[in-house]
Amino acid sequence: MQGLHLTADCYDCRCAPGLLLDAAQLRQFVVEQTIRSGLTIVGEKFHPFQAADGSAAGVTCALLLAESHLAIHTWPERLAVTLDVYVCNFTEDNSAKANGLLDTLIVGFAPARWQTHRLQRGSGATDQTLALEQLTPHTAYGTQLAAPLAQMQSPFQRIEIADSAEFGKVMRLDGAFMTSERDEFFYHECLVHPAALSHPHPRRALIVGGGDGGSSEELLxxxxxxxxxxxxxDPQVIQLAREHLQQIHHGALDDPRVRHVAEDGFAFVKDAARSPKADQLYDLILLDLTDPQSADGSALAADCYTEEFLQACRTLLDTGGALVMHLGSPFHHPQRFSQLRRRLGNVFRQVSPYTVYVPLYGALWGMAVASDTLDPRQLDSQTIASRLRERPLPELQYYNENVHVALFALPNFVQNLGA
Structure with missing residues (x-):
């Protein structure tokens, strides 16, 4: 009986009506997502209901799994769906598959709001659930999360904030870990300071993404x-960060030097690049984005990884300016790392890749500074130490003059990716 039991109650679902009314459409969707999750179907039953006038009135379905079961009930008159996934973890841990299946089903039904319950059954059960993110189809990383402090479906993505024993408050978008209170400095300090300290006098910056406020806080x-x-x-990311992630942004989201633009980053940059004015040029552009494609197939930020977008960003950089972006894990995402490094090289004269281990991501993570003139690898530790004395940056937990040099010391396998 040792296993993971997941339920979700979904309200105001904005999916195609057929998913709530038509057994054949529901079956196609559910079977496809179950197979994609890696769970094994051994039996199924889909039963459509009819109203008194003969019209469709919802569907109940059950999939018998080698690992246990999936059950779904649709309530079209209420635009509601209930989901029930249970997997046995006695001989093999199927938690990642169950979490992935529930997440993709929620995405498919597109509820405006939902509630989930996660129960560890059998020996070792706790009041928390192991939340996992697929790094690849074969590897997942996760941590135990308590019940969500905030959870909503915005017009763009699912946003969840929950507490954890090791990371403090954690934000997830579409099931992917974004940031946490206790390890955010690994990512944000290394995204911001290698380029910002290499620039002699950064005044204006553009951040695309970054709704948690961590990169803004470091720049300020x-x-x-x-x-x-x-x-x-997504303004809802900023709003929930204001409410729950003060230990990450420390009020930076409401600093008068920060101008908020609630717009698709690709469209904003492309429009500005058509006829850039002097006061619209930036010393630094930080692409603080979600992954180009998440494990559940969503690709909200995909356009912002294209060569076309990078070229538009270059147009908006002032003389001596630089762009910074993350490249993914060189171990788990070598193709992405190589591809993005080459794209940057097609646009900029100088591309300086570097790596940092991010605990919440469970992996060594790649980043890069790209510029026509600025090369952070040319600054030695003495120069960085001098600049740190000139502009004393408060409360740095990761970055210093020695770390700056070490970040760009790449293992051979990373050097060879996209070179």
Whole structure:
């Protein structure tokens, strides 16, 4: 009986009506997602109901799994769906498959709001659930999360904030770990400071994404920064970060130097690049994005990884400016790392890749500074130490003059990716 039992109650579902009314459409969707999750179907039953006038009135279905079962009930008159996934973990841990299946089903039904319950059954059961993210189809990383503090479906993505024993509050978007209170400095300090310290006097910056406020907070530590444009497509991410992630942004989201733009980053940059004005050029552009494609297939930020977009960003950089972006894990995502490094090289004269281990992501993570003139690899530790004395950055937990040099010391297998 040892296993994971997941349920979800979905309300105001905005999916195609056929998913709630038509057994054949529901079967096609459910069977496809179950197979994609890696679970094994050994039997099935889909039963459509009819109203008194003979019209369709919902569907109940059950899939018998080698690992246990999936049950779904649709309530079209209420635009509601109930989901029930149970997997046995006695001889093999199927938790990642169950979590992935529930997440993709929720995405498919597109509820405006939903509630989930996660129960560890059998020996070792706790009041928390092991939340897993698929790094690849074969590898997952996760941590135990308590019941969500906040959970909603915005017009763009599922947003969840929950507490954890090791990471404090954690934000997930579409089931992918984004940031946490206790390890955010690994990512945000390394995204911001290698380029910002290499620039002699950064004044204006553009952040595409970054709705948690962590990258804004790090940039504002530089006394020369006068203006940040924060282009975040989803205002709900910013609102929930304001409410729950103060230990990450420390009020940066409401700093008067930060201008908020609730717009698709691709559209914003492309429009600005058509006829850039002097006061619209940036010393730094940070692409603080979700992955180009998440494990559940969503690709909200995919356009912002294209060569076309990178070229538009280059147009918006002032003389001596630089762009920074993450490249994914060089071990788990070598193709993505190589492809993005080559794209940057097609656009910019200088591309400086580097790596940092991010605990919440469970992997070594790749980043890069790209510029026509600025090369952070040319600054030695003495120069960085001098600049840190000139602009004393408060409360750095990861970055220092020695770390700066070490970040760009790449293992051979990373050097060879996309070179």
């Amino acid at each position: 530590k530089h006394p020369s920064i006068k203006h940040i444009t924060l282009c975040e497509i």
